[in-house]
Amino acid sequence: MAPYDKKEENHNPGKENMGDHVLILYNDDVNTFDDVINALITICQHDSTQAEQCTIIAHYNGSCEIKRGLYPDLVHLRQKLEEQSLRVRIHQLIVP
Template identity: 45%
Template sequence: MMDSEYILFLHNDHEHGFDYVVEALMEVCEHTSDQAEQCAYITHYKGKSEIKVGIRTDLSLMREQLEDKGLIVSLEINKTAY
């Protein structure tokens, strides 16, 4: 049986600065600086953004690491993958 595909979302929190969020995304999600900046801008202006797609076990670890940094994230099943 194939693992379901999940999406990790970052939510805007008004607590952390732009640079802090960018650094966290680069460190935890292995984003390039351009990817991390784009995600941070989208999150700021739209309230949340999709930051990573993958299997639950991988994304759960990233979610925990981002939460440890104080960021608000959520993990949802990718309903468009089916």
């Protein structure tokens, strides 16, 4: 049995690799559900269920987090989504 080192214990597995920014999709009155779903599948690599859920959440709540990551990675996605006339913004996560 390997010795247990409390300093190596990871209380939030995977969190450190998720990035420090989030890409938010905002509801609009321009795009159809199908347009948004197809953009999320094509650009953000969402599966169809995830894309549908994000679209519905954004429609009813006004916005939905669609991706977390490092700022440079999210800038490319934001630009591609904006080319499709989607309203998206990148926000920095505040970690206590």
